[in-house]
Amino acid sequence: MNFGFDEDQELLRLSVRKFLDEQCPLEKVRELAQTPSGYSAELWERLAELGWLGLILPEQYGGSGQGWVDLTVLLEEVGRSLFPGPLVSTLLAGAAINEGGSDEQRSRWLPGLANGSRIGTLAFFDADSPFGPDGIAAFGQRVGDGYVISGEWASVSDVSEANLFIVAFRAANEGVTLAVVEADTPDLTATTLAGIDATKRFGTLRLEGVRVAAGSILGAAGDGSELATALLDRGAAACTAEIIGAAEALTQITVQYAKDRVQFGHPIGHYQGVKHPLAEAYVDCECMKSLAYYAAWSIDESPGEVAGSVSKAKGFASEAFTRIGVTGIQLHGAVGYTEEYDCQLYLKRSKWARPAFGDEDYHYERVATLGGV
Amino acid sequence: MDFNFSKQDEKFRTEVRAFIDQNNPAGRPEDRSPKDIQAWNQKLAEKRWIGFSWPREDGGGGGSVIEQFILKEEMSKAHTPALGSDFMGLAWVGPALIRHGTAAQKDRFLPDLLNGRSVWCTGYSEPDIGSDLAGLQTKAVLDEGSGGSHYVVNGQKIWTTAAHVAKWIFMLVRTTSESESRYGGITCLLIPMDSPGIEVQPIKSLVGYHSFNQVFFNDVRVPVENRLGAEGEGWKVVMGALANERSGISESTGMERQLEDLKELARNSKKNGRPALEDPAVRRELGRYESMISAMRLNGLRNLTKQLQGSPPSTETSVNKFLRGQLEIPMADFSMSLLGTAAQETGPWQTNSLTFHGVVIGGGSPNIQRNIIAERILGLPKD
Structure with missing residues (x-):
């Protein structure tokens, strides 16, 4: 029994934090938010060099063969700094190919995902379908041993940047x-939508009669439901890890403000009306960490517990981050409503993160079902 | 990170399960007789599982932190009676004696504490001093006439659970009023409840149940050898004990059991004429409670890991104490909403919806936990 990180993981946390603090402070995040792609190609290359893009991919394909607990450490820090870029999308595309693909498919695509030359993402749902493996739309038509697919997938992260x-x-x-479609396919249209959080890009993917050959299908045709569920769970776990970092950063920024801002002769953090919501934010962060770390561990070590532990973590984090986003702005008062103060960046992230990979309604319902009701 | 238990720990778990199978009194917890409980405690004492984690030289079992966790978890799952009958003595007085007592005090108090012959109550709160414990006013003055061999105690304690059955009280008094800090000048005394000058008056809870009391001290003479720790160090003695109380109260397994009962109630309830479990709001609420209870359990395991790595229980335990309130309050409310108009009648759920307040307030109300977290963990300025 040991619910702690090991030395290597603590070291990873420190090096990610140092790198992001130096290379991508919030001024840089704000600057990148104004650009069309929303991220820095130069920093992306650095992430690849540091081995973080291939963190969970096997070494033989250019990765570093680490697990989800390690990845959680990385993503917490990425969330803390609101680092923009197609990192989570690319990691999940890598997980899809690694877990569902053949050796041949792994050799074909994973090295590019690990070295940063390929940007991957998941396209799972159309705009009207409910979240979850049952919501995947009937866009395919069997042709020989492959398919022809047509339709429009919604909420595709980093859709304009992805090439896989x-x-x-x-x-x-x-x-x-589940199949791999490359961006140079004719009749493929990627459209980025205006989003509430400029550090998270997404949009629609439109395919018109795109031919999917047997060699591009991950696993057995028509039998991808389990893989889809696994990827949605991994997406929710990754999203929760980013939430923790962001929620904790916002709590820290707000605690500091409450210590510095003086009103009625005292720092406002002296008053219980300010102190108490901050204590609640702290408790929320602690609970998110406990749930998310356990979920990550179960992905690595205890497959039977993944569904329940991930849904508890993302369900709780969706609600808690929403609360903390509001607390951050409210305790800042008027300056919290300005463009200048950083707390608004985290509020926007909380709005983006709540429905990503399932909101609390979806996940709590799943927890209830798994819990026998 | 590894949530698997070692082979040795798993072996201990098997031993605990076998013990429980053999000795857990039959029937529902509320049907057990005092004789059943006594027999259970006798068996526990033979295994040295009362005072499980105390050092063996102090009469305890010398069990590890992790074994203690396993023992408590298995007991709670199996709905066994508690570990020993003297809850307060075992949870707070014993650990404080082990940490701060003299050899003579340990010899005098620990054996009786372990075999259940002494029953302890604790005197912290006073009529004007609730959550702000450091302001306590009950005074102990060294009696110069007796050559300084006795304190004379005057004052009043309140919310003293079990004072009407206890043989001893573990209490805080003020020995000097002038002190640089509010926490100085406070001393811990161990006083027999049959001392002349002690009067106990019952207080009925809002459901009419008598479990706590007011205790009056009128020129009560207490030998100096009944002081635990040095004069003026009572705050330190008790803060360690309160951290024990907080971690002790916040057992997530108890909440897991409550949730199972709540699910059962939901299965047998209707909302708007339809089975309640068809209502997405009902299901979502149950999912939320289950997630929060898991968070409590896992927070506990994270604290346990810190303890295993050598840091004692700290203010971190306030997190689970606070969460307990965040669960008890809505869960009680939710059960009443499932009952519909039956909520107006009397019954176990209705009683629970009144009595949970005691659990939530005892050991420090949610607002006090918020203050502790904000001031001691986040470093916000004190009031």
């Missing part, structure tokens, strides 16, 4: 299929 899509679809009377 993990697309989920169904054919009539079939289960889910």
Whole structure:
């Protein structure tokens, strides 16, 4: 029994934090938010060099063979700094190919994802479908041993930057299929939508009669439901890790403000009306950490517990970060409502993160079902 | 990170389960007789599982932190009676004696404490002093006439659970009023409840149950050898004990059991004429409670890891104490909403919706936990 990080993981945390503090402070984040792509290609290359893009990929494909607990450490720090870029999307695309693909497919795509030359992302749902593996749309048509797919996938992260899509679809009377579609495919249109959080880019992917060859299908055709569920759980776990870092950063910024800002002769943090919501934010952060670390550990070590532990973590984090986002602005008062103060950046992130990979309604319902009700 | 228990710990868990199978009194917890409980305690004492984590030289079991966690978890899952009958003595007085007592005090008090012959109550709160414990006014003055061999105690304690059955009180008094800090000048005394000058008056709880009391001290003479720790160090003695109380109260397994009962109630309830479990809001609420209870358990395991690495229980335990309130309050409310108009009748859920307040306030109300977290962990300025 040891609910702690090991020395290597603590070291990873320190080096990620140092790198991001130096290379991508919030001024840089704000600057990048004004650019069309929303991220820095130069920093992306540095992440690849540091081995973070391939953190969870096997060494033989250019990765460093670490687990989800290690990845959680990385993503907490990435969330803390609001670091923008297609990192989570690329990691999940790598997980899809690594966990669902053949050796041949791994050799073809994973090295590019690990060295930063490829940017990957998941395209799973259309705009009207509910979140979850049952919501994957019937956009496919069987043709020989492959498919022809047409449709519009919504909420695709980093859609305009990605050049490798993990697309989920169904054919009539079939289960889910996952396949790799590359961005140079003709009749592929990626459209980025205006988003509430400029550090998170997403949009729609439109495919018109795109041919998916058998060699691009991950696992068995029509039998991808389990892989899809696994990826959605990994997405929710990754998203929760980023939430923790951001929520903790916002809590720290607000605690500091409460110590510095003097009103009625005292720092405002002296008053219980300010002190108490900050204590609640701290408790929320602690609970998020406990739940998310356990979820990450179960992805690595205890597959039977992944669904429940991930849903508890993301359900709770969706609610808690929403609360902390509001607390951060409210305790800053008028300056919290300005463009200048940083707390607004985290508030916007909280709005983006709540529905990402399932909101609390979805996840708490799942927890209830798994809990026998 | 590794949530698996070692082979040795798993072996201990098997031993605990076998013990429980053999000795757990039959029937529902509320149906157990005092004789059943006595027999259970006798068996526990033979295994040295009362005072489980205390050093063996002090009469305890010398069990590890992790074994203690396993023992408590298995007991709670199996709905066994408590570990020993003297809850307060075992949870707070014993650990304080082990840490601060003289050899003579340990010899005098620990054996009776372990075998249940002494029952302890604790005197912290006073009528004007609730959560702000450091302001206490009950005075102990060294009696110069007796050559300084006795303190004379005057004052009043309140919310003293079990004072009407206790043989001893573990209490805080003020020995000097002039002190540089508010926490100086406070001393811990161990006083027999049959001392002349002690009067106990019952206080009924809002459901009419008598568990706590007012205790009056009128020129009560206490030998100096009954002082625990040095004069003026009572705050230190008790703060360690309160941290024990906070971690002790916040057992997530108890909440897990409550949630199982609540699910059962939901299965048998209707909302708007339909089974309650078809209502997404009901299901979401149950999912939320389950997630928060898991968070409590895992917070406890993170604290346990810190303890295993050598740091004693700290203010971190306030997190779970606070969470307990965040669960008890809405869960009680939710049970009443499931009952519909039956909530107006009497019954176990209705009683629970009144009595949970005691658990939530005891050992420090949620607002006090918020203050502790904000001031001691986040470093916000004190009031």
